[in-house]
Amino acid sequence: MTIEHTDPAHADLLGAEAVADPYPLLAALREHDPVHWSARYRSWFVTRHDDVLAALRDERFSSDRIAPYRRAKLDGPDADPAVRAAFGVLEGWMVFKDEPDHKRLRRLVSRAFTPRSVTGMTATVEEVAHELLDAVHAAGTGTVDLIGDYAYPLTASVIADMLGVPRADREQFKDWSDQITGLVFGGMGDPSRYAVGARGMTELTAYLSDLVRDHERHPADDLISAMISARDDRDALTHDEVIATGILLLFAGHETTTNLIGSGLLALLTHPEQLRLLGERPDLVGGAVEEALRYDGPAKTVARVMGEDVELRGRHLRRGERVFLSPSAANRDPAVFPDPDTFDITREKAGQLGFGIGMHFCLGAPLARLEAAIAIPAALARLPGLRLTGEPLRWHPVLLSRGMQRFPAQFTP
Numbered sequence: 190m191t192i193e194h195t196d197p198a199h200a201d202l203l204g205a206e207a208v209a210d211p212y213p214l215l216a217a218l219r220e221h222d223p224v225h226w227s228a229r230y231r232s233w234f235v236t237r238h239d240d241v242l243a244a245l246r247d248e249r250f251s252s253d254r255i256a257p258y259r260r261a262k263l264d265g266p267d268a269d270p271a272v273r274a275a276f277g278v279l280e281g282w283m284v285f286k287d288e289p290d291h292k293r294l295r296r297l298v299s300r301a302f303t304p305r306s307v308t309g310m311t312a313t314v315e316e317v318a319h320e321l322l323d324a325v326h327a328a329g330t331g332t333v334d335l336i337g338d339y340a341y342p343l344t345a346s347v348i349a350d351m352l353g354v355p356r357a358d359r360e361q362f363k364d365w366s367d368q369i370t371g372l373v374f375g376g377m378g379d380p381s382r383y384a385v386g387a388r389g390m391t392e393l394t395a396y397l398s399d400l401v402r403d404h405e406r407h408p409a410d411d412l413i414s415a416m417i418s419a420r421d422d423r424d425a426l427t428h429d430e431v432i433a434t435g436i437l438l439l440f441a442g443h444e445t446t447t448n449l450i451g452s453g454l455l456a457l458l459t460h461p462e463q464l465r466l467l468g469e470r471p472d473l474v475g476g477a478v479e480e481a482l483r484y485d486g487p488a489k490t491v492a493r494v495m496g497e498d499v500e501l502r503g504r505h506l507r508r509g510e511r512v513f514l515s516p517s518a519a520n521r522d523p524a525v526f527p528d529p530d531t532f533d534i535t536r537e538k539a540g541q542l543g544f545g546i547g548m549h550f551c552l553g554a555p556l557a558r559l560e561a562a563i564a565i566p567a568a569l570a571r572l573p574g575l576r577l578t579g580e581p582l583r584w585h586p587v588l589l590s591r592g593m594q595r596f597p598a599q600f601t602p
C-alpha cells in the first residue's frame with residue numbers, strides 16, 4: 190500500500206490501487222478529512238455517513254448539473270451538434286433535475302413504473318437467468334465471465350423486456366447503451382467518449398421515437414405504453430419525456446444492477462462461511478443482497494453541484510462547486526455499521542445508502558433487488574464449485590460507479 194493510496198492530501202480515487210480497492214482511501218478521507226477538497230478533480234468529496242445522508246436530503250446540493258455544463262460548454266458555435274443534442278436528452282432525466290421539475294417527472298413516471306410492474310417481471314428474470322446459464326453450460330469449458338456472460342446480458346434483457354423493446358433489436362439496443370455510458374459515467378483516458386456517446390444517443394433516440402409512436406398507435410402491456418398513458422388530472426408526459434425516461438431507465442437499470450450481481454457474487458465467493466450460510470438458509474438472500482449493496486455497492490459516489498454556499502465541518506462549499514457524496518464511504522462508516530469491513534449477510538439491514546436517499550432515492554430499487562435476489566442464487570445453484578480463477582480482477586476506472594469489467598470464474602461442469 191503506497192502513501193498516495195491512503196494519504197488524504199494525495200487522494201486519487203482514480204489511482205490504480207484505489208480503482209482496485211477504494212476502501213482504504215475512503216476510510217482515510219472519512220477519518221482525517223471528511224469534507225475533502227480535491228485540486229485534481231476540482232471537487233469536494235464527502236465521506237461520513239451523517240454528512241452524505243444530510244446532503245442527499247438537502248436541496249442546496251443541486252442535481253441540476255447538466256444544464257449549466259451545456260450552457261457553459263455546448264451553446265457556442267464550435268460545439269458538436271450531436272453532443273449538444275445528447276446532453277439535451279440527459280437534461281430531460283429526472284435524476285438531473287431539482288424541484289419542482291423533478292417531482293413532476295417522478296410522479297408521472299411512478300404511475301408507470303409501479304411495484305406491480307416490477308413483481309410482474311419475476312418469471313422473466315428467472316427465465317433469462319436460466320437461459321444464460323444454459324448457454325454457459327453448453328459452451329462446455331467450465332469457465333464463465335460472470336459479468337459478460339451473465340449479469341450484463343441478464344439486466345439488459347430484463348429492462349429491454351420491461352420497456353417493450355422487441356427481442357430482435359436487443360443487441361443493437363445494448364450497443365447504444367454501452368456507448369452512452371461514457372457520457373454519463375465519464376472516465377479517464379478516452380477522449381473520444383463524447384463523440385461515441387453522442388452517436389449512440391442520436392441512434393437510440395431515433396429508434397425509441399419510432400417505438401414510442403408505434404406504441405401510441407398500438408398500446409401493449411409494457412413500460413413504454415404505461416408511460417404514454419401515465420397522466421393525472423394535471424399533466425402527462427410528452428413524447429420527448431417518454432423517450433428521455435426510456436433511455437434513463439434502460440441506462441440506470443442495467444449498468445448498476447450488473448455491478449451489484451457481480452460484486453454480490455464476488456463477496457460470497459471470497460467469504461466461504463457466508464456462502465455456506467446462504468446455502469443452508471436461502472431465506473437470507475434478501476439480507477445478502479442488502480449487505481452486498483453496503484459492503485461493495487455500485488454507487489461509489491453521487492454527484493451534486495452547490496446551488497448555494499454551504500458550510501460543512503468548517504469547510505466552505507461555494508455555489509457552483511462540484512461535490513461527490515460517497516455512498517461507498519458512508520456504507521463503511523464505523524459510526525453506523527459495527528465492524529464495517531466485515532461482510533455479514535445477517536447484519537441489521539437499516540441505514541445503507543447504496544440506492545441514495547431523499548427525493549432522488551433510486552426509483553428502480555425494487556427491480557434491482559429482485560434481479561439480484563434471483564440472479565445470485567441461480568448462478569450459485571447452476572454452476573457447482575463456482576470459484577475465482579486467480580486472474581486479477583479489473584474494475585472500471587470511473588469515479589461514480591464501482592463495477593468489474595470482467596469477472597472470470599471457473600466451475601465444475
Ligand code: HEM
Pocket residue numbers: 245252283284285295348437438439441442443445446449486487488491492543544545546548549550551552553554556557
Ligand atoms: C443495484 C442497482 C442500482 C443502484 C445501486 C442504483 C443506485 C441509484 C442511486 C444511488 C440513485 C440516486 C442518484 C442521485 O441521488 O443522484 C439512483 C436513482 C435512480 N435510479 Fe437507480 N440504482 C440501481 C438500479 C436501478 C434500476 C434497476 C432502475 C430502473 C430500471 C433505476 C432507476 C433509477 C432512477 C430512475 C433514478 C432517479 C430517481 C430520481 O431522480 O428521482 N436504478 N439509483
